[in-house]
Amino acid sequence: MAALANTQLTTTSVGNREELSDVINMITPEDTPIYTDIGTDTCSSVHPEWEIDELEPPGENIRTEGDEYTYDAGDTPDRVGNYTQIMRKTGIISETQETVSQAGNANKVKRQKLKRGVELRKDVELAIVTNNASVAGATREFGGLPTWIETNVSRGGSGTNGGFDINTGLTVAAGNGTQRAFTKDIMDDVMKQGYESGANFRNVYVSPYVKSVFVKFMSDANVAPFRYAVSDGERNSIVANADIYEGPYGKVYIKPNRVMSTAATARNAFFVDTSMLSFAWLRKIHEDKDVARTGDAKKFVLIGEGTLKVLNEAGIGVAADLFGMTAST
DSSP states (O other): OOOOTTOOOTTTOSOOOOOOOSSOOOOSOOOOHHHHHHOEEEOSSSSOEEEEOOOOOOOOOOOOTTOOOOOOOOOOOEEEEOOOEEEEEEEEEEHHHHHSOOSSSTTSHHHHHHHHHHHHHHHHHHHHHSOOOOBOSSSOBOOOGGGTOOSEEEOOTTOBOOEEETTTTEEEOOBOOOOBOOOHHHHHHHHHHHHHHTOOOOEEEEOHHHHHHHHHHTTSTTSOOOOEEEEOSSOEEEEOOOOEEEETTEEEEEEEOTTOOSHHHHTOEEEEOGGGEEEEEEEEEEEOTTOOOOSSEEEEEEEEEEEEEESOGGGEEEEOSBOOSSSOO
């Protein structure tokens, strides 16, 4: 039955306030697994440097009775470094918008600062996994993980290593090869190389799609079935997941990284001994309190400057040129 004549309805009213939650859900994920796992450090210049040393390979150590001592020449460690990168986020909100009553807090200055801070942290994560060589000068850029790894690598056809160039003091971007599917053989190959190089891989960071490929090949007949029903008395669940792989050369935790969701970043799977990496801040992310007010609005700037420290590239590895987005891309 229709409403009586002249009944004022919500569908024709214009003053009703929308029913919105005052706690606005953040759609963009905030997790940054590599940055979180490797920890942070500090540096005191725009080009921090460190030394990389290694042990001599084992050999037969057989000496003659009564033999006169001879003395080995000392080794000179390699000296490497990375440039700091300046990153910032800004915002401006009118005083009127800051003052009026809002259904949610999305456009309040404090909320915007929090959001920009999360975005900055994710920008750091993206820079870590991006194949950008280091750049000196005023617009500095730190070399990402792909530009360091030379020792423990598996690449597609025609793929080339990056690496630190001692002549220029800069890292070199890796060259893309022919893409291929991620397999257990590729994984074991990189882990074997790392084991022989002295690395202690703990985590493998992959794109979301590559994590699903790992789960699939970890359930084949050569590993062990792991799908099983779980009941809490009321509901049944099917578990079809694998996070940890214990293979011939160690045990690693496979971690999907949402930041690695573009064609350029999803093609790599990083094998990491977290003690070999850190992120060094010259200036931690902070708010610049000296931004001048010039109008009827609140402005803010969040800024930070830091770099990736690869203490020894032999402690990390990469399975490169993977199909990281789909079965064919």
